[in-house]
Amino acid sequence: MKKLWKSVSLPLYAIITGLILGGIIMAITKYNAISAYESLFNGAFGSPTAIGNTIAGAIPLMLTGLGIAVAFRTGLFNIGAEGQYWVGAMAAVFVGYNFTSMPWYLHIPLALVAAMVAGGLWGGVIPGLAKAWVGAHEVITTMMMSYVAILLGHFMVEKGPMMQPGYTPQSPPIAASATLPNPFPNLLPNSSLSDGIFVAIVAVIIIHILLFNTTLGYKLRAVGYNNFAAKYSGLPVAWFTVLSLGLSGVLAGLAGGVQMLGVDYQLTDTFNSGYGYTAIVVSLLAKNNPIGIVFAAIFFSALSTGSQMMQITSGVSANMTDVITGIIIFFVATDRLYTYLRKMVTKRQTVALAAKGVRD
């Protein structure tokens, strides 16, 4: 119990600080923060449809967040999950509209596997090999690959091979045999929830077992915990680097695939889901723990789903949730703040006592 509290106290403190500071910013700009938060909460959990949408929005965050957590556990920062998400989406849509005569039980797995392979290759091959061979920093390489992926997506639907005939830059829609339907049409009606939730749950379980109950997971964590020690104990660190970034990309690609089959059904000319970036926050907040990621993903999905309602009913721009998110990341990363402040207070007291001592 004490261990559990220790692991959730920092994220909770960061969330509360984020909400309070966000409220202060709203108060300064003459908004009613309480009613804004109330409409935010109602927008996220106020009706069965809202709950369905919040869970639906958590699916890509869970999958991408798991991917980022796997990389973090190996000591690697995959900042380019957004791009891996989009190459996964492209692969899934491509399979989705091309193999139209397939039964669903082959079509869906094929589309998802294509998404995973695409994401895995995008994240694993170039950033992974560049890190393993010449030590090129993965923060930069994955970020650059991400931008290349997004431009590739634009190319595909604007002038490239995936453009639908006509003038609108978008891909053809996927076949009905590749779509993931809503598993609870009566319980959570009119929401964008899809069977993708089961994919996400299975992924959480598999990654949890992989990380904490297999030798491979132990070795991956050993590389992350102490790269040098792992190297000197004979682990092929280069191979684990490629594997970890690849697996990270597989999960981000799967997120893109699931989103296409379950929610979007085709590529449109936007390519800014933001999931790849929010997932980093999800993973940080969950301290890279797969179970924690489920809750963190639901939290950030609720912020984003609820923000629309907040904008409509209380007039506060939906971008306020980004402000709160930024503050939360800041306070998760400054975990030493508390010890630092305590040290400052003790120091001041010591100085005050010393001064008093001099006077006496």
Next chain:
Amino acid sequence: MWSILAQVFGNPELYASTLAMATPLALAALGGTFSERTGVVNIAMEGIMLIGAFFGVLVAVSTHSAFLGLFAGMLAGIITSLALAWPAIRLQSDQVIIGMAINVFAAGLTAFLLNTIFGFNGTPTSTPFLPTITIPGIVKIPFIGQIIGQQNLLVYLMIILVIVAHYILFHTNIGLVMRAVGEHPEAAATVGVSVVKIRYLGVSIGGMLSGMAGVYLSLGLLNGFDVNMTDGRGYIALAAMIFGKWTPFGSLGASLLFGFALALSIALQGYQVSANIVGMLPYVLTIVALTGIIGRSRAPLADGIPYEPSK
């Protein structure tokens, strides 16, 4: 085919626009260079540019002075960069994550404030802008004059700043101290250098220049602020800094190359060549540079490593 190429590449507009596009990249990359040379990884250029761009417009509109807007944007850049500097230096926080927090926060805050202060219509069209300078004589030279003879004030200021930055970093005592702190802070500390102060200095100069880059976007290149108007330029500037091997002239060269790619992708709109494919150039070149195919790019040794003074 050839006539199209001649039409696109023979047009001085393309090169004038290259210079204009390169300016925000070079200013932010220069800022990043100062920050990382003293050992603090700075991926927050994107967010700081947005903050600079927004507060530049806000102050320019309320004071009717583009120059006060410029100063406000630079000041806002410095203040924002302190949100990176303080946890990076005092709390040994992960600098990449703090940088990300600033980027998310800045995107949200500027969009929120734009909506709250200016409403649906956005910033007014009457926003004053930074003047375009015409250099007499040079502007009359055919072709070259059309490229460098008439540009925004900040374009010329950027070129001067690159030269000054090179001089400071490589030919002055303070520049040597900065580089020493970024390469080996412990050694610098033993000869009496305050690692903490130098890092604050480096990050603040970075914030000031990124803020200036943002103001150039909102009061120079365009006339007003729009949601997420930096459009990834802060990340391209990061790439330019790395591609330029953490040097001022390298950053300028890389920014010109990337600016050319941006200008080209705009010039190619309406032709059969895809602007998106041309747009990949900066990112692909950065990966190539990092993998060492054309001259390996190496970060300062202590870049991103928190410094903990031993008692």
